[in-house]
Amino acid sequence: MKYLKTFFVPAAASLLFLAASCAKEQFAGSADTLADSEYTAVTLTAGFDTSVRTAVDAEGKVSWKAGDIIRYYSESGGTVGSATVGQDCAVAEFEATVAQNASFLVAACGGESLTGNTSGEVFSLEGAVCARQSGRFTDAHVAVARTEDPEAGVLTFRNLTALVKFTLERSDVALISFSSNDQTLLHGDGVLNVTFSGGNPQASFGGSGGNSIEVSTSGAGTFFISSLPGTLGEGFTISCYDSGGKLLGEASTRKALVLKQGTITNLGTIDGRISTPAPDYDPDLSRSGTANCYIIPVGGEYFFDASVKGSSTEPVEGTPAGAKVLWESSVSGSAPSAGDIITGVGYSQGKISFTATGSDGNAVIALTDASGAVLWSWHIWCCKGYRPDECLQTYFKNAGVVMDRNLGAVSAVPGEAGALGLLYQWGRKDPFPGGYCATAPASLPSPVESDASTGTIAYSVANPTVFITCNEDNFNWLTKSDNTLWQDSGSPKGIYDPCPAGYRVPDGGGSGLWAKVLGTAAWTAKGCWDLNMKGINFGTNDKPLGPDKVIWYPAAGYINSTVGALNNVGYSGSYWSSTVDEDGSCCFNISPYFSSSTSYVQPTQTYDRAYAMSVRCVKE
Incomplete structure (x- = not known):
């Protein structure tokens, strides 16, 4: 929770998310062995109406088509308003104040406090990658697209963060902590600047952050972590906790791991790599000395x-x-x-x-x-x-x-x-x-x-x-x-x-x-x-x-x-x-x-x- 900081929770937009599966487990073998990485690009599609041009009336209502700006957010209740892109290519309308004649379209999903700002070829997002995430794919990314063809029927979105995918088969884990072993930043509360070169977005991350991301797992399933791109030179550690905060075990590797922008890194099923922890606390608090x-x-x-x-x-x-x-x-x-x-x-x-x-x-x-x-x-x-x-x-x-x-x-x-x-x-x-x-x-x-x-x-x-x-x-x-x-x-x-x-x-x-x-x-x-x-x-x-x-x-x-x-x-x-x-x-x-x-x-x-x-x- 941030303090003395005004922010809004982004408004909902319906998108069809498509992600190809990863066949190999990157987290294979012993705790210090990783198989060759296999990455899968993330693409999204959305329908739109090509029969209208952008119109912004006195009340701020926007109708859009390819070539004009629209901003999407994955959560409801934000000040931007709400928009629904129908599967039948219906017109999307929402209440917002937007710049007219902008040259690109942005879909921003995830983050604790996303705020949008456009200026020329730059789109800024504050709080783009957050420290606590739900583990759902639909809010574990920040994706953008630029429209090149006004008559195009499919928009290809490029993911600007790195996604980590893992599967749990045990049901007693309520929280996963994913940490870099060398303090490499995994989440950032700074600014994400998106620029476009030849139609392809490039992102640079700035500001401060931390080297650990918590993901709510609520039992067995497949989960995603949205991370800043980077190289984990000393590997990573996954810590598993139950609903009471007790450490159940850890899986760790010292082998370097590269988290690439716009890709999914699949760690596979991690149950077999989770070690049983040593006694996780000494009940005698004063054993090493008394204190206040x-x-x-x-x-x-x-x-x-x-x-x-x-x-x-x-x-x-x-x-x-x-x-x-x-x-x-x-x-x-x-x-x-x-x-x-x-x-x-x-x-x-x-x-x-x-x-x-x-x-x-x-x-x-x-x-x-x-x-x-x-x-x-x-x-x-x-x-x-x-x-x-x-x-x-x-x-x-x-x-x-x-x-x-x-x-x-x-x-x-x-x-x-x-x-x-x-x-x-x-x-x-x-x-x-x-x-x-x-x-x-x-x-x-x-x-x-x-x-x-x-x-x-x-x-x-x-x-x-x-x-x-x-x-x-x-x-x-x-x-x-x-x-x-x-x-x-x-x-x-x-x-x-x-x-x-x-x-x-x-x-x-x-x-x-x-x-x-x-x-x-x-x-x-x-x-x-x-x-x-x-x-x-x-x-x-x-x-x-x-x-x-x-x-x-x-x-x-x-x-x-x-x-x-x-x-x-x-x-x-x-x-x-x-x-x-x-x-x-x-x-x-x-x-x-x-x-x-x-x-x-x-x-x-x-x-x-x-x-x-x-x-x-x-x-x-």
């Missing part, structure tokens, strides 16, 4: 040590009697019901146990005494398939090895709401829901102003869901500053550090994570701010943080320090460091420069500690 946050990659039953504070050996104070969920959140667009993310929470013999449903989201679990008072609390970060050590990004100049996403984010895909993550007041271990987080209960308690009773560490621990605003005499949520809550890398990890075991809040300031690569001065650069996705890809801009193609920093906004309101989602992104600066703390800040594609980056900005902002954890 635990990552849940798959659904299942878990437990962790609830006897100590964070990553320390300091015992939790009070007499534990039980455990409860304080809140749950998702980015699905609607608030989760209680138990949608985690359920079955309990406490026994110094351990908290619970069951993760396998759904993406976040939750906070509290250890309580007999009266229900909170003694300590933990952030449960449920992110399907996410194992951070497998997705780390190494920044230049030995600055650090960093997570590929914000703390609490369920996605690292540019533009997705799930990439925003959660927000933290400096020095506190417990998160607050960020942009596009729908929570259960629907709202958290109202903010309180910092004073002698509320502006204390003890109050923050006992009230992890309460946002503490600063008062007019103090720009901190604490009435008395404490610089040791989050520690720099030269000291042991702070008790209140919100990052999972093995990770910590990064150093900031002049010698911190971002300044080591980008320098200490604020800078502006054209083309860095992504107006559509609302953020910066520091993998491809003029000052990259590291060698990865996508290092995405979204504009997740912040919670205001004075009133506790969420602000600037999609406009700015502020990332805490552990480094203090007098009564404030250092952070990394990004924003557009005068609402343009020019970015404004501040590697060493300082903010009041009562703000709640994003955290990007670094490997210890």
Whole structure:
């Protein structure tokens, strides 16, 4: 789901799709062996009426024939309107505003947010290849055609993406993830430019994207994936999940695979190549160390040590009697019901146990005494398939090895709401829901102003869901500053550090994570701010943080320090460091420069500690 981006779902058009079959399986033999590729061109046919010329009346109604422009889309409900091309060559009419006397015809199918734009010989589509697809052939392509003969009866459409075809015979698979092993982009949220040379369309893909496409399979059948053309130099991996998000197995090859524009690559039946996974999770979350946050990659039953504070050996104070969920959140667009993310929470013999449903989201679990008072609390970060050590990004100049996403984010895909993550007041271990987080209960308690009773560490621990605003005499949520809550890398990890075991809040300031690569001065650069996705890809801009193609920093906004309101989602992104600066703390800040594609980056900005902002954890 994109955020702060206006888009429409394209309107329906009836086309007759014809695709020749592929006789050979490209995914044959062992997991590291692929047979010779066999490709089949994709062609489509459509009837039209040659007795009329294009007419656009005052209301925008269009009648068409060969040689004139028409735009087709595969889904219903879009603002372009709807058109039906009859098998008997009836006239197609639809409500739209189109350029007259255009020289080509376009049929665009698939994509999450297709928007059409014509100018001379160029047709642009935003969101041409999406990260999540249905597996149906009818929406697994982007095809175009140009009319050369006004009297022609058949239009030949050329597919501009690469199609991957596979068959499943087992019925327990609900989702397939198709990934390149070398981070080659498979989907793109940028712009697809189509030009015509000698009647044949040529496509160039730009913008950012990702190296994994999810396809809903819903059991046995034959399915299609629409992909950006390219060479997968290190091969690919197919991961299979059940309806609860549990990994059922994987099929992988390291042999290079070429995905060609306008062709179908047939992987054949993949059941026999799907390996049975090793135990896919350790139920003891604290086995490798205690922390204030635990990552849940798959659904299942878990437990962790609830006897100590964070990553320390300091015992939790009070007499534990039980455990409860304080809140749950998702980015699905609607608030989760209680138990949608985690359920079955309990406490026994110094351990908290619970069951993760396998759904993406976040939750906070509290250890309580007999009266229900909170003694300590933990952030449960449920992110399907996410194992951070497998997705780390190494920044230049030995600055650090960093997570590929914000703390609490369920996605690292540019533009997705799930990439925003959660927000933290400096020095506190417990998160607050960020942009596009729908929570259960629907709202958290109202903010309180910092004073002698509320502006204390003890109050923050006992009230992890309460946002503490600063008062007019103090720009901190604490009435008395404490610089040791989050520690720099030269000291042991702070008790209140919100990052999972093995990770910590990064150093900031002049010698911190971002300044080591980008320098200490604020800078502006054209083309860095992504107006559509609302953020910066520091993998491809003029000052990259590291060698990865996508290092995405979204504009997740912040919670205001004075009133506790969420602000600037999609406009700015502020990332805490552990480094203090007098009564404030250092952070990394990004924003557009005068609402343009020019970015404004501040590697060493300082903010009041009562703000709640994003955290990007670094490997210890």
